[in-house]
Amino acid sequence: xxxxxxxxxxxxxxxxxxxxxxxxxxxxxLYIYDVALIKDxxxxxxxxxxxxxxxxxxxxxxxxxxxxxxxQLIDELGLSLDVVSxxxxxxxxxxGFPASxxxxxxxxxxRSELKMALEHGVGCIVVDNFYEISLLEELSKGxxxxxPVLLRVTPGVEAHTHDYITTGQEDSKFGFGLLNxxxxxxxxxxxxxxxxxxxxxxxxxxxxIFDTAGFVLAAERVFEKINTWREKFSFTPEVVNLGxxxxxxxxxxxxxxxxxxxxxxxxxxxxxxxNEMGINxxxxxxxxxxxxxxxxxxxxxxxxxxxTVPNIREYVAIDGGMSDNIRPALYQxxxxxxxxxxxxxxxxxxxxxxxKCCESGDMLIWDLPLPEVKPEDILAVFCTGAYGYSMANNxxxxxxxxxxxxxxGESQLVIKRESFEDLIANDLPLKSKVSQN
Ligand code: LLP
Numbered sequence: 001x002x003x004x005x006x007x008x009x010x011x012x013x014x015x016x017x018x019x020x021x022x023x024x025x026x027x028x029x030l031y032i033y034d035v036a037l038i039k040d041x042x043x044x045x046x047x048x049x050x051x052x053x054x055x056x057x058x059x060x061x062x063x064x065x066x067x068x069x070x071x072q073l074i075d076e077l078g079l080s081l082d083v084v085s086x087x088x089x090x091x092x093x094x095x096g097f098p099a100s101x102x103x104x105x106x107x108x109x110x111r112s113e114l115k116m117a118l119e120h121g122v123g124c125i126v127v128d129n130f131y132e133i134s135l136l137e138e139l140s141k142g143x144x145x146x147x148p149v150l151l152r153v154t155p156g157v158e159a160h161t162h163d164y165i166t167t168g169q170e171d172s173k174f175g176f177g178l179l180n181x182x183x184x185x186x187x188x189x190x191x192x193x194x195x196x197x198x199x200x201x202x203x204x205x206x207x208x209i210f211d212t213a214g215f216v217l218a219a220e221r222v223f224e225k226i227n228t229w230r231e232k233f234s235f236t237p238e239v240v241n242l243g244x245x246x247x248x249x250x251x252x253x254x255x256x257x258x259x260x261x262x263x264x265x266x267x268x269x270x271x272x273x274x275n276e277m278g279i280n281x282x283x284x285x286x287x288x289x290x291x292x293x294x295x296x297x298x299x300x301x302x303x304x305x306x307x308t309v310p311n312i313r314e315y316v317a318i319d320g321g322m323s324d325n326i327r328p329a330l331y332q333x334x335x336x337x338x339x340x341x342x343x344x345x346x347x348x349x350x351x352x353x354x355x356k357c358c359e360s361g362d363m364l365i366w367d368l369p370l371p372e373v374k375p376e377d378i379l380a381v382f383c384t385g386a387y388g389y390s391m392a393n394n395x396x397x398x399x400x401x402x403x404x405x406x407x408x409g410e411s412q413l414v415i416k417r418e419s420f421e422d423l424i425a426n427d428l429p430l431k432s433k434v435s436q437n
Pocket of ligand 1: 061064105204206207208243244245246287288289290291327331386387
């Protein structure tokens with residue numbers, strides 16, 4: 001997929017660059033992003049809205065993968081940005097991303113995070129709870145400009161990968177209950193607050209979703225409520241943000257629709273309701289993460305030790321694991337992979353790929369068909385672009401990998417590999433014996 005292909009040497013090539021050359025140049029584990037594919041995904045989302053004649057904002061959910069260069073790319077592509085913490089906001093501002101296109105999320109934003117957001121003038125704050133409303137009232141007191149906010153609702157629709165369930169009690173840590181009166185209380189509080197401007201409503205039903213029904217049902221529930229708020233509060237949202245969550249293909253078990261198809265289905269449902277209600281179409285915002293970067297990412301590892309458990313299993317260990325990709329250990333997530341230095345060879349001998357962390361659960365892929373594996377072979381794991389590097393950690397004091405962007409035959413380092421010195425940068429030695437007495 002994307003710009004991946006097998007080159008003349010039988011190596012995996014991405015963005016016109018030989019991955020074996022990348023492994024030599026930057027070392028492994030290495031995250032590689034196919035920039036052309038990210039651009040393609042971003043443009044298809046924008047085009048989908050344009051073709052339907054709907055004004056929209058596509059905000060990249062940066063929790064999927066963030067870095068200064070990534071934010072610069074997202075800015076160039078004209079997308080907005082969803083950040084969920086002071087750290088993501090700081091990275092975005094430092095990258096030069098225009099604050100007016102940044103949306104701040106989070107179920108427990110601190111006073112200092114909110115203050116930082118207001119000082120920079122972010123485009124909107126997605127308000128999650130009553131405490132946050134009171135903090136914003138306090139922080140916006142005396143300001144000349146009102147804080148634009150969306151109120152996040154829990155629509156009582158919970159989507160899973162292959163289906164969705166609707167929960168009566170809206171049992172989630174996020175947002176105001178849509179069906180239990182909480183959202184009406186929140187709307188009242190914000191409408192009478194001088195410092196806050198109620199721009200609209202937000203909902204997000206889950207991640208890695210394949211079925212359109214959950215999205216459509218959530219949108220329908222939100223718009224049914226909007227209909228009642230017109231009379232109750234004379235309030236019609238200028239913006240309705242329907243979140244992210246569009247699924248991607250990790251393995252052949254996954255059968256997602258093209259991400260833009262979800263958008264079309266949702267917008268069609270919304271258009272129908274808006275027409276019935278006789279209101280203006282609000283701006284529709286979405287915030288995809290995984291579907292923008294997931295399949296653009298590939299991780300390279302170097303094969304090391306192997307172990308045979310007679311008659312049961314062959315283990316092949318690589319130089320990374322749950323420290324750079326925790327998804328298999330955390331969610332039993334599945335991936336496909338090939339030997340990047342011998343892609344053209346038959347991949348028909350199942351082995352199980354083990355990480356190097358001191359934990360039995362650190363298994364990256366079970367029963368992966370590969371050619372006969374030798375030490376120093378390079379394993380390429382596909383679709384690691386979302387929630388891979390961003391959830392990487394230093395378990396066992398393993399340094400986080402490097403990240404490169406590839407495009408048109410060129411590679412560019414965008415995150416340096418952590419060094420051992422980086423690992424101890426915040427460590428302080430034990431106090432001297434004198435002061436302990
Ligand atoms: N908007 C909100 C409010 C969200 O909570 C999320 C994801 C997104 C947008 C983006 O969703 P996406 O389009 O990426 O599915 N770590 C998990 C995924 C956690 C998703 C959290 N929220 C994983 O590795 O599968």
